[in-house]
Structure formats: C-alpha cells, structure tokens
Amino acid sequence: MVKHSSRIELNQIAYKGNINFIRKKIGEKPILSSVVKANAYGHGIEVFVPMAEKCGINHFCVASSYEAEQVLSVCRPDSHILIMGIIYEEDLGWAISNGIAFFVYNFNRLAKVLEAAKKVDKKAKVHLEVETGANRTGMQANEFPKALSYLKQHQDWLIFEGLCTHFGGAESISNQFKIDQQHKRYKAFLKICKERKFLPEIRHIACSAAALAMEDTVYDMVRIGVAQYGFWPSPDIYYAHLHQTNKKSDATMKRIFNWKTDIMDIRTVDQGEFIGYGTAFQATQEMKIAVIPLGYSNGYPRALSNRGQVLIHGKKAPIVGLINMNLFMVDITHIREVAVGDEVVLIGRQKNNVINVSSFTNATQLLNNEMLSRLPAAIPRTVVK
Incomplete structure (x- = not known):
C-alpha cells in the first residue's frame, strides 16, 4: 500500500480514561451513547468504533443513514445504532431490517415508517424527537398527541423506543435560561406520555455539555460527542465542573488524537528571498527551511500561514509563508541535525512540547x-496504546 502524506494516531488508553471520567459523572445506569457523526469528529468511524467498543461502548449515534451504514460495517452484532438526522424514505426499510433506530420529528413520517416496517416484516425502532426551543428539527406540540396515538395503535410494527430533544446551546452559561425552558417543555411531553400510560423505553436529552454540568438532564441515555474525544465542550462547562468538585484544575480528560507527517525536503534560503507564493514572507537572514507535504486540501487551515507551528525534534518550528494546497514550509534554522524523513507533529506531543487543537482554533x-471534522477521511487512522 502506498503511503499517505500524513497520519492520525488514536490513543486507546487516553480514550478509556475519558470514558471512565464521563461514566463517573453520569453514573452507572444511563446508556453512554457515543456520537460518531462527522466521521467520528474527524477521528475516523471505521477505526474509532471498534476502539470504543473495547471500552464497553455499545451504542452509537450518527447524523445520517450513510454514517449508520459505516458504523454497521465495523461494529459488533450486539451494538446499537441511532440515526439522529437525515434518513431518506427509500432507506427506511434498510434501517428497519438492520435494527437501526432513528429520530422521527414530524407526524407524517410515521405512516411511511409503518409501511416500510410491514414491507420488510420487522418492527421499526422509533425515537420521537420533540421541539422544545432549538427550532431545528423536532415534532411540534400539536402533533405529539396524535403521534403517540399512532404509535400505540400500531405497536405490532412500531416500537416507541425513545423520546428525545436537542438542547440549543447547553455549552454556554448565558443560555441557561433557554436550556431550563427546553427541559421544562420536554417534561411536559413526558407528562403527556404518562397520562396516556404509554412511555418510551429510553428518555434522552443530554449532550456532552449537559451530561457533564447538569445532572438533572441525565435520564436513561446521554449522547456524548466532543467530551469522549477529550475536549471540554466549553470553558463554561469546565469551570462548572471545577465548582462542583471544588477543584482548582482538572486534566482528567485527554485528547486522544495525534496528527503527524514527515519532512519532505530541506532547503537553504538566502537573505532577501521570498518563501512560497507571493511576498507573504521574506527571509531577513539566511534560513534553513523544511518542506512539509500537506496543506489546506488535507485539512490544515490556510489561516495558519505565518502564524502556526509544528514540532520537529521536540522543538517548535514556525510556519513561514503561505500554506499551499498540498505544501507548506517551516523555519528549522534553530533546530540541529534535521533530516528528510524526520517526524513532524502537527497536533500532539513530541518530547516535552505539545501542539493542541486549540493552537489551531484560537488562531483560525x-x-x-x-x-477536526474537516480532516479528510483519506488520512489513515490507527489506534495506539
């Protein structure tokens, strides 16, 4: 197999630590569903799902039937898949026949689900997503009673597996009034279920931010995205955790993602010469530069031109000139004995230095x-301990 210009490594031990931390926060009973939409937030569905299963995860949330198929191709037979977003009418039968659950957010879809279930001769697992204030997707309050009646009437074919909603901005303390209002509205939908003596098997509303900072939002399942990958949803959620635990700092959650490449070429540039396209960088002295074999087409942000850094031999090498489609250059004048083929760390640790994802996001x-989700799927991902 030919070699790609960069590679991503996923740390199994760091991921296990993140899951243990999240489990401690939510308790033992709730289902911890791993959200793997957007190619597992750039970590790679095909590699990440088996990695998560090794840590006891057996439930995965995706954003489309396409992603569900990706998970299905690599997950264990006893793992569960839930589609939170788009599922085309022609894919309903496929999802139902494979035991894949999905959100239903308008009443008219239920008749199509019933038709598909009968056609494949298998019960459909339905999660009613209700509108509580995010105003993206979600069943309106006036449709909900008849949706419940429809599910109850057709229990031979339709399983009322879940009742859920999506918080619009739980990561920000400034949105707390809105989140409280959404939670109150969700409880009103639950009350209708209780009054009709027709309850869902799984109640779920908490994302990473809510699960980590709002204990009352943890019901039967939590949908954990960014936190499992080692990132706090926001500074607000991190500080809320510190307040709850009476700590001054907490480095329990760790990034599981490392992105690396190798030096493609090394060149000496004379004083006064320009490096790369245009005149964005002019050498003020004789310089030694390393050519790095990736660029913005590989997910490396062009906004880091003349601003970003990489690690070579454990030392930071600043980017000089503009980041091209598939190349950029770094200054290695201050680093001794650098050779073509030496490892370059784009995100991660090398010796005593670290480049975090925040180094990218703060600058861009x-x-x-x-x-992370912009990283091309073609970059190979491997699991390391």
Missing part, C-alpha cells in the same frame, strides 16, 4: 469540532 476562529 474555528471550533474544535469544526477543525
């Missing part, structure tokens, strides 16, 4: 999720 104004 990208969210952690946004930066």
Whole structure:
C-alpha cells in the first residue's frame, strides 16, 4: 500500500480514561451513547468504533443513514445504532431490517415508517424527537398527541423506543435560561406520555455539555460527542465542573488524537528571498527551511500561514509563508541535525512540547469540532496504546 502524506494516531488508553471520567459523572445506569457523526469528529468511524467498543461502548449515534451504514460495517452484532438526522424514505426499510433506530420529528413520517416496517416484516425502532426551543428539527406540540396515538395503535410494527430533544446551546452559561425552558417543555411531553400510560423505553436529552454540568438532564441515555474525544465542550462547562468538585484544575480528560507527517525536503534560503507564493514572507537572514507535504486540501487551515507551528525534534518550528494546497514550509534554522524523513507533529506531543487543537482554533476562529471534522477521511487512522 502506498503511503499517505500524513497520519492520525488514536490513543486507546487516553480514550478509556475519558470514558471512565464521563461514566463517573453520569453514573452507572444511563446508556453512554457515543456520537460518531462527522466521521467520528474527524477521528475516523471505521477505526474509532471498534476502539470504543473495547471500552464497553455499545451504542452509537450518527447524523445520517450513510454514517449508520459505516458504523454497521465495523461494529459488533450486539451494538446499537441511532440515526439522529437525515434518513431518506427509500432507506427506511434498510434501517428497519438492520435494527437501526432513528429520530422521527414530524407526524407524517410515521405512516411511511409503518409501511416500510410491514414491507420488510420487522418492527421499526422509533425515537420521537420533540421541539422544545432549538427550532431545528423536532415534532411540534400539536402533533405529539396524535403521534403517540399512532404509535400505540400500531405497536405490532412500531416500537416507541425513545423520546428525545436537542438542547440549543447547553455549552454556554448565558443560555441557561433557554436550556431550563427546553427541559421544562420536554417534561411536559413526558407528562403527556404518562397520562396516556404509554412511555418510551429510553428518555434522552443530554449532550456532552449537559451530561457533564447538569445532572438533572441525565435520564436513561446521554449522547456524548466532543467530551469522549477529550475536549471540554466549553470553558463554561469546565469551570462548572471545577465548582462542583471544588477543584482548582482538572486534566482528567485527554485528547486522544495525534496528527503527524514527515519532512519532505530541506532547503537553504538566502537573505532577501521570498518563501512560497507571493511576498507573504521574506527571509531577513539566511534560513534553513523544511518542506512539509500537506496543506489546506488535507485539512490544515490556510489561516495558519505565518502564524502556526509544528514540532520537529521536540522543538517548535514556525510556519513561514503561505500554506499551499498540498505544501507548506517551516523555519528549522534553530533546530540541529534535521533530516528528510524526520517526524513532524502537527497536533500532539513530541518530547516535552505539545501542539493542541486549540493552537489551531484560537488562531483560525474555528471550533474544535469544526477543525477536526474537516480532516479528510483519506488520512489513515490507527489506534495506539
């Protein structure tokens, strides 16, 4: 197999530590569902899912039937998959026949689900997503009673597996009034279920932020995305945790992701010469530069031109010039005995130095999720201990 220009390593031990920390926060009873949408937040579904299963995870949330198929191709037979987003009508039968659950967020979809279930001769696992204030997807309050009646009437084919909603901004303390309002509205939907003596098997509303900071939002399942990958959803959630635990700091959650490449070439540049496209960087002295074989087409943000750094021999090497589509250059004048083929760390640790994802996001104004999920699926991912 030919070699890719970069590689991603996922740390199994760090991930286990993250799961243990989250489990301690939510308790033993709730299902911990691993959210692996956006190619497992850039970590790679095919590699990450078996890695998660080794840590006791057997439930996965995705954003589409396409992602569900990816998970299904690598997960154990006893693992569960839940589609939170788009599932086309023509894919309903496929999902039902494979035991894949999915959100239903409008009443009219239920008839199509019933039809598909009968066609494949298997019960459909339905999670009613209700509108509580995020105003993205979610069944409106006026449709909910008839949806319940429909599910109850067709229990031979439709399983009322879940009742859920999505918080719009739980990571920010400034949104707390909105989250409280959403939770109150969710309880009103639950009350209707109780009054009709028709309850879902699984109640779930908590994302990473809510699960870590709002104990009352933890019901039968939590949907954990960014936290399992070692990132606090926001500074607000981190400080809320410190307040709850009476700690001054907590480094329990660790990044599981390391991104590496190798030096492609080394060049000497004379004083006064420009490096790369245009005139963005001019050498003020004779310089030694290393050419790095990836660029913005590989997910490395162009906004880090003349701003970012990489690690070589454990030392920080600043980017000089513009980041190209598939190349960029770094200054190695201050680093001794560098050779072509030497390891370059783009994100991660090398000796005593670290480059965090925040080094990217602070400079580029990208969210952690946004930066990671943009990484091409073609970059090979491997699990290391």
